[in-house]
Amino acid sequence: MTTSASRRLVAFSAIVILASLSGCAETLMVGERVLWPPRAQVSDHVPGITPPYERMKSLRGLAGEARSMPGERQQQVSAELAAQYQQEADPLIRLEMLRTLAQFPTEPASGVLRTAMSDSDPDVRVVACELWGKRGGADATAVLVEALSRDSSADVRLAAARALGVTGDSAATTALGAALDDPDPAMQVRAVNSLRQVTGKDFGGDVDRWRQYVKGEPPAPAKPVSLADRVRNMF
Incomplete structure (x- = not known):
């Protein structure tokens, strides 16, 4: 490289460095070339x-x-939002559409909420459960019971159990009672909490006593509350 070419390269480098250090928002021109436009553009x-x-x-x-x-x-x-939901590929947008449609007391909105319970994205199904819980009514209970018993995602089943409690519908008692037999302790705790809400009863965190109640049997006398039960009841 010639001395003249080296000097031009050094000068060019200096211009670029000074412009970047100064946070220059102006258009950088080198000869008749624009290296970058103003930030406003x-x-x-x-x-x-x-x-x-x-x-x-x-x-x-x-x-x-x-x-x-x-x-x-x-x-x-x-109805317009329902049609858009069917074509929406972005799950984050579908989530927002669901939250919006939940504010509409219409059949198109309910139809999308039902469709969302089989959405390919489990996060969408979780939110759909939450919205059904707030919506309440016999349709909500039926949809949530189905999710609790059949959904492949543990997170969705937990969301369904919680939402059934929010509905306050005693018709959910049998399904929540069945969830007490789930091997996951988190599901057992969630089912107990929701059973309290839908039945108005309180047998603490004693799963066996709740099982007896759901079966129509008189619950056994309460056992002394252990530290583990106290911790579980906090959640």
């Missing part, structure tokens, strides 16, 4: 594509307006 938007965060913001806005919409408008919006 940089955008994360792709023409024709709405960024996910903007879609989520829009969905949350709809959720906040849902209850104040006239009935006809609720039907229209929820």
